[in-house]
Each structure stands twice: as structure tokens, then as C-alpha cells.
Amino acid sequence: MSLDTGSASAALVRAATSETRLARSILIVVALGFVVLFLLLPLATVFIEALRKGPAEFVAALGDPETLSAILLTLTVAGIAVPLNLVFGVAAAWAIAKFEFKGKAFLTTLIDLPFSVSPVISGLVFVLLFGANSALGPILQSYGIKILFAVPGLVLATVFVTFPFVARELIPLMQEQGTSDEEAALSLGATGWQTFWHVTLPNIKWGLLYGVLLCNARAMGEFGAVSVVSGHIRGQTNTMPLQVEILYNEYNFVAAFAVAALLALLALLTLVLKTALELRYSDEIAASRRH
Amino acid sequence: MAFRSSSRRRWQFRQPSVIPGFGLALGVTLTWLILIVLIPISGLIWRSSGLGWSQFIQLTLDPRTVNALTISFGTAFIAAVVNLVFGVVLAWVLVRYRFPGKRVIDAMVDLPFALPTAVAGIALTTLYAPNGWIGSLLEPLGIKVAFTPAGIVVALVFVGLPFVVRTVQPIMEEIDKEVEEAAATLGANRFQTISRVLLPGLLPAGLTGFALAFARGVGEYGSVIFIAGNLPYVSEIAPLLIIIRLEEFNYAAATAIASVMLLLSFIMLLVINMIQAWSRGRYGNVA
Numbered sequence A: 001m002s003l004d005t006g007s008a009s010a011a012l013v014r015a016a017t018s019e020t021r022l023a024r025s026i027l028i029v030v031a032l033g034f035v036v037l038f039l040l041l042p043l044a045t046v047f048i049e050a051l052r053k054g055p056a057e058f059v060a061a062l063g064d065p066e067t068l069s070a071i072l073l074t075l076t077v078a079g080i081a082v083p084l085n086l087v088f089g090v091a092a093a094w095a096i097a098k099f100e101f102k103g104k105a106f107l108t109t110l111i112d113l114p115f116s117v118s119p120v121i122s123g124l125v126f127v128l129l130f131g132a133n134s135a136l137g138p139i140l141q142s143y144g145i146k147i148l149f150a151v152p153g154l155v156l157a158t159v160f161v162t163f164p165f166v167a168r169e170l171i172p173l174m175q176e177q178g179t180s181d182e183e184a185a186l187s188l189g190a191t192g193w194q195t196f197w198h199v200t201l202p203n204i205k206w207g208l209l210y211g212v213l214l215c216n217a218r219a220m221g222e223f224g225a226v227s228v229v230s231g232h233i234r235g236q237t238n239t240m241p242l243q244v245e246i247l248y249n250e251y252n253f254v255a256a257f258a259v260a261a262l263l264a265l266l267a268l269l270t271l272v273l274k275t276a277l278e279l280r281y282s283d284e285i286a287a288s289r290r291h
Numbered sequence B: 001m002a003f004r005s006s007s008r009r010r011w012q013f014r015q016p017s018v019i020p021g022f023g024l025a026l027g028v029t030l031t032w033l034i035l036i037v038l039i040p041i042s043g044l045i046w047r048s049s050g051l052g053w054s055q056f057i058q059l060t061l062d063p064r065t066v067n068a069l070t071i072s073f074g075t076a077f078i079a080a081v082v083n084l085v086f087g088v089v090l091a092w093v094l095v096r097y098r099f100p101g102k103r104v105i106d107a108m109v110d111l112p113f114a115l116p117t118a119v120a121g122i123a124l125t126t127l128y129a130p131n132g133w134i135g136s137l138l139e140p141l142g143i144k145v146a147f148t149p150a151g152i153v154v155a156l157v158f159v160g161l162p163f164v165v166r167t168v169q170p171i172m173e174e175i176d177k178e179v180e181e182a183a184a185t186l187g188a189n190r191f192q193t194i195s196r197v198l199l200p201g202l203l204p205a206g207l208t209g210f211a212l213a214f215a216r217g218v219g220e221y222g223s224v225i226f227i228a229g230n231l232p233y234v235s236e237i238a239p240l241l242i243i244i245r246l247e248e249f250n251y252a253a254a255t256a257i258a259s260v261m262l263l264l265s266f267i268m269l270l271v272i273n274m275i276q277a278w279s280r281g282r283y284g285n286v287a
Helices: A008-012 A021-050 A055-062 A065-098 A104-116 A119-130 A136-142 A151-161 A165-177 A180-187 A192-221 A224-230 A240-249 A253-280 B022-049 B053-060 B063-096 B102-108 B117-128 B133-141 B149-173 B177-185 B190-219 B222-228 B238-247 B251-283
Strands: none
Touching: A021 A253, A021 B063, A021 B102, A021 B117, A021 B133, A021 B149, A055 A065, A055 A253, A065 A104, A065 A151, A065 A165, A065 A192, A065 A240, A065 A253, A065 B022, A104 A165, A104 B022, A104 B251, A119 A136, A119 A151, A119 A224, A119 B022, A119 B190, A119 B238, A119 B251, A151 A192, A151 A224, A151 B022, A165 A192, A180 A192, A192 A253, A192 B117, A224 A240, A224 B238, A240 A253, A240 B117, A240 B222, A253 B102, A253 B117, B022 B251, B053 B063, B053 B251, B063 B102, B063 B149, B063 B190, B063 B238, B063 B251, B117 B133, B117 B149, B117 B222, B149 B190, B149 B222, B177 B190, B190 B251, B222 B238, B238 B251
8 A cells, every 4th residue: 555645754755565655656657558558448339339320220130030140149048058067066165165086187177178278179179079080070970969069069168168167166265164153053953955045155156146147248258169060050050259250251240349349348347246246245255266 | 074063163065044934045156166167177187087188188289379478478478567557557546646537537447347358359449450549550660550469458457457456456545654654754855655555565466467467468358459460470369279279170179278278367366365375464455
């Protein structure tokens, strides 16, 4: 904290543990300049370009049937992928945080694995698994099951890239909380499920919401992995980010930025909720804020 | 492995606990992990091992592949260096100083995590294109950013920005003021205190953030492809080359490039873990 108390002595004598006023100003200007240049300007550009030809064009662009079906598809994919990873995340955190067992560190590393894989490779692995020249491909085809270039493929790729989010948020939180609350409930005669619903879940609800928020933002915004498995069939397998790409490459900039603006609003909403959770419930979400 | 005497401690998979649900929770976790992550990744490794050693080497050493990998790793490295320098300054300003709008700036640092990469890609391209706000300022100076490797660096700086800030910030908050006071009473000026006392303590966290930003940059696709220009041998990144090979139905080449990238990112992950272990041993804190 700076020591600008306003008293004469503080103004004349700088504390030995703070920088000169000039150094401070330079550092603030450099840091803010960097933020404006790399974060605020791109964000502003999205909204300015979307509204370049007026609100009517913006609304018209969003009313396009292909864009509407992209919005619906994005909601569908995230609506399936996020709950799946929610259940997985709670199960993984329960096993890892509440018990001591061999190979726990290794299991945690494996859960983090999707974060260190390029999104394109995350899509590629499913093409290699289910594609026409894979072992499974012809079998699936003979039964008429479509995974690639269809909704199941999009869901699989999205589940893969958002795999660690919920687990990562819950594991440190539940480790911090320990097992004494659960032990008390059990000793008072609660069943396992009762303990989970009435003791554990209320303890972790804000951390869980935090994880789901980040998981959902990534699920709706994922581009690389989804792009590989989508096949880009217009009106059928284009999610919102893919629709942005298609419209942009057709020089339909207003429409591209209109869809992009919706995604940017989602990102802003995510940041607002995330910050609110961090301020309000800092003790009830994981101490580590890294992702 | 069963010992006859029950008094001796047997090898146990898990320590006894009154908490129920271990089998169910671990079962769900392992099933989901194997189905979603392990089988698909093993599939990639299986397919690349099926290529045979000589074909694998030949595909990897293809000049276009080597160029794409060099561009991906080179631009990601430069972007991570930029992020290391500015990220540490930004974290310092956020932790130590008070100024209007600080809360908002702090929250905005996470924007690259929340904003879809394709949206960032088209916004940055519009800004840095020759007729864009920033591009038109740079053009008279003869600097081209969009549709050159410099554009890739700009996109990767955006994508990697939160990693350094969010890794360094918590460590900075924990710095004991007394250390700085001790340095000052021993006659160090402020610059010496920062460069000789504070920055070395931040090194492990800084390196971790750098490595995370670098690893993310190497694999990044969505924000880069719009601004890169995607000229083979000049501004074509490795993930894009994978997609190009897939579209040509050249699965062997796509698999080979992906395996090399996967191998290199595992090495990165190992390095990050080593930095953290080293830092715990040396500084006793978790980077």
C-alpha cells in the first residue's frame, strides 16, 4: 500500500519500501497502457464493428436462420457437456479430496491433461477414433450412427476441452474443508447421500458455481477442437464461434461481429459473476485462482 | 502380498475412512477419464506408432512441418517473454498501488480466459489490419503486424496475458514487508531492493507463468488464424497445418505433427512441475 497520508513529512520523505512518485506513475501508465492496448481495445472493437451500420443491421444479422441455429446448437452442446463435467467434477473431487489412496497425484495430473493439449489435437483424437478410416468408423457407419460432423462429436470434443474445470475448482476447496463435517453428520445417523446433499453440497455450492461458470464459458466459446469435428455444415453443425469464422471469411463483417458481440457479452457476464463470487464468497471458493 | 500377521501393516490401496462413496466416486471418475481422455489420446499415440519409425521421421522432417513447428514455438516464446515482462509489471501495479478503476482492471485481466478465441482473433485482426485503428498508425512507420508473424505474436500475447499475472499476483501479495525494510536499512536503494531481493523471490512463479503462457501459445489456434495470414513457410502455425493435412485426408501427416506437439507439451508440463518442485525446495512456497 502506498503511504500517501497527505501529511507534510510523508510528502517530503518517501517510505523506504515504496517507489518514487515518478516511478510509480511510469509503472501504472505502462501497465494500464498494456491493458488498454491488448484487452480493452479488442473488446471495444467487437461492439463498435457490430453496431457499425446501426442497431437495425445488428438485430437483422442475429435473426438470420443459420445464425439462430448456431445459437441453438451452442446452447445444446454446452447444455449437455457442462452437466456431464459437473457430475464428473464432483465425483473426482469427492474421491480425491475426501480420501487418501495410492496414485492420487498421478490421477490429478491425468485430470489436468486436456489443458495441456492443443485444441486442434483435442479434435483430431476424435477424428482418428471415429473417422472413416478408423477401426470404429465402418462399424458405426453400418449401424447408421453419426458421431463426427454431428452433435455427438461436438459434445465429445467440448467435454474433452472443458474436462478439468469443475474438478480443478473443487479439489483444493474440498481438501481445505476436510472431512469433519461429514463425519459429524454420519455419526448422527445420516446416510451417505443425506450427508452429501445436506452437508457437503451446501459447503461447496459457490465453488461449484465458480467452476461451472468457467466450464460454461469455455464450452460455449471453444473453437479449435469443435472446428475439427464439426464438418462446417451450415445451419446444422456450426456453433456460434464457427459461425463467426464463416461470416468473417465471407466478408460479412457486421454479421460476424454481431455474433461475436453476443459471445463477448457472455464473456463479460462470466467475468462479472466470477468477480462477484470472488468478492462475496472468497472463503467459500478455492484459494487458488489459477486456471 | 498378504501378510499372515495382522499386526503388521499391510499394503493398502487406501487408508480406512468412515466417509462412504469412495468406490462410486472413483468409479465414475475413472470411467469418465478413460472414456473421454485416455482412450482418445492413446488412439493418437497408437496411430502414430503404426506409422513406423522411418515414415514418422520423414513426415516430421518435411520442410513445411518443420517451418510450422518453428513458427509456433518461436512466436509462442516471444509472446511469453512479452507477457512475463508486462505481466510482472501489471501484477505489481495491481498488488501495490491504488488508482481509480483498479478493481475493473483486475477483473479484466481474466478476459482472455472468458472471451472465445475466434472473437479475439477477428477483433485483433480488425485493429491491426492496414486500415484498422492501430494498423493505420503503424503503416506509415513501415510496420506491418496483421498477416505477418508479428500478428501471431500479438494474438498470443492476448491469449497468454492472464497466466503470468495470475501466477505472480498471489506470491506478490504474500511478500513480507520486513524483507524490504531490512534491505532498505542495510543501505539498498529501492531499485536494488527490487532487483536483488524481490524479483529473485518471484522467479519461480514468473517462470511457471511463463511456461503456462508458452504452452498455451504453442497450441493456440482460434485467435491466431485470422491475424496470421497463414502463408506456408512464413506465418503458418502447426495446429493449422494439422487441419490442412486432415482436410487433404493425409491422416498420417496430421498424426505425426500432432504427436510431436503432444510430446513437446508433455515435456513442457514436466518442466513446469520441476520448476514448482524446485521452488518448493528452495523458497518453501508454491509457485
